[in-house]
Amino acid sequence: DGGITQSPKYLFRKEGQNVTLSCEQNLNHDAMYWYRQDPGQGLRLIYYSQIVNDFQKGDIAEGYSVSREKKESFPLTVTSAQKNPTAFYLCASSTGQGYPYEQYFGPGTRLTVT
């Protein structure tokens, strides 16, 4: 399955709570990405990281935070400041900097906040 995993598959939280989504890859990829997918919409970029200890905001970073302390891990925290957190979250990785390369996606985490 491409060596990129996300856990858990389903996650339920109460409004006002922060929640962290896990993403791990064993592909030795430098770059990692977080996307959000809502019904009827495409994937929207939340954050991305080119290399360890470095990350940049994507198009919809408000209410989210990330860290990249290890090459193989890129956890995403959905904070209480995110107004509509219920969505399908996808993590991806690619070989890294420079010329665009294929992004490999994880299986996703479906987050429901009530």
Added chain:
Amino acid sequence: GENVEQHPSTLSVQEGDSAVIKCTYSDSASNYFPWYKQELGKRPQLIIDIRSNVGEKKDQRIAVTLNKTAKHFSLHITETQPEDSAVYFCAASHGGVNTGTASKLTFGTGTRLQVTL
């Protein structure tokens, strides 16, 4: 930033017919155009991609064409089969050696393809 538009949003074809999905992009610097297939509840998977130095690429029943002047690219699926039923996303990205930028993809909103018997 880049903006990618995709049409149609839904497409229904009979088994054996061809399907065409079209995308336009706004950033003339974009040089990589992948197509992803996503089955219900699953991860997107790359089915074909094209770089800006070529105009067409084929892989069995799937082909992609690129018109850089008009800034549009299309996915063509021939001899469609029921297992082709899924949501298809186009995307665009730009990056080059020594730019130091990761491959940020901008996605279209998707086309739900249904292949009927």
